[in-house]
């Protein structure tokens with residue numbers, strides 16, 4: 001389990017903390033999705049979990065051991081793919097394994113396994129520039145999976161895709177999540193996407209960023225169990241929850257009793 005305990009982040013020269021007293025647990029095998037208004041600190045949170053950034057206060061740990069930098073158990077996929085355009089799809093997926101010193105035959109066999117998992121088995125020898133945006137994101141996903149992390153950290157991975165491709169990729173992500181058993185931590189700006197994918201939906205409040213609520217959901221698990229995506233997304237419970245969360249994002253002060261409570265630590269952080 002990855003645990004954030006009372007984490008705070010203050011960037012140098014910033015007047016206010018970006019994150020304040022934020023606590024959150026990410027469980028193995030679960031799909032945690034974070035949503036919150038632009039600038040509330042989502043990427044900062046991912047950077048903390050990835051170990052790219054150290055907290056100014058509090059602690060981030062994996063199974064009780066403090067995170068002091070990036071680690072093989074936490075694989076990151078960024079919004080804009082960072083693939084090597086001059087290499088084939090298979091070579092890109094095998095990239096991390098090559099860095100780890102695996103011999104070519106072994107790493108290519110492993111790359112092919114993850115290309116099959118992400119539905120790209122017929123494109124192993126293709127060049128990156130021959131692929132669509134959605135396919136490139138699947139290559140990035142296969143590359144992160146190939147080094148067998150326990151957790152995948154995804155920063156708005158579907159944000160650059162057109163609406164239809166995005167819907168397909170959501171379904172694909174759930175299939176990969178179910179087949180791989182990985183814990184996933186993902187940032188998105190889309191409420192519908194968050195509701196569809198998350199087993200744990202985290203709503204962040206802004207200025208400073210902190211957890212407003214964590215909801216346990218079962219929509220993604222229903223898809224993974226065979227229910228059609230459209231049937232889930234038109235379920236009245238899905239629709240009303242989508243409206244409720246949109247309302248909380250648009251009018252945070254009105255949305256929750258938590259939101260108006262006084263918080264001495266927060267007032268001090270903002271002073």
Ligand SMILES: Nc1ncnc2c1ncn2[C@@H]1O[C@H](COP(=O)(O)OP(=O)(O)OP(=O)(O)O)[C@@H](O)[C@H]1O
Nearest residue numbers: 011012014018036037038039040041042043044045
């Ligand atoms: N390296 C940095 N130095 C100083 N300030 C930063 C740095 N990185 C981010 N910030 C500031 O911290 C705040 C939170 O940024 P962050 O990228 O974490 O938010 P976000 O919720 O991911 O935003 P978005 O949804 O727009 O991607 C912003 O005000 C941003 O300008």
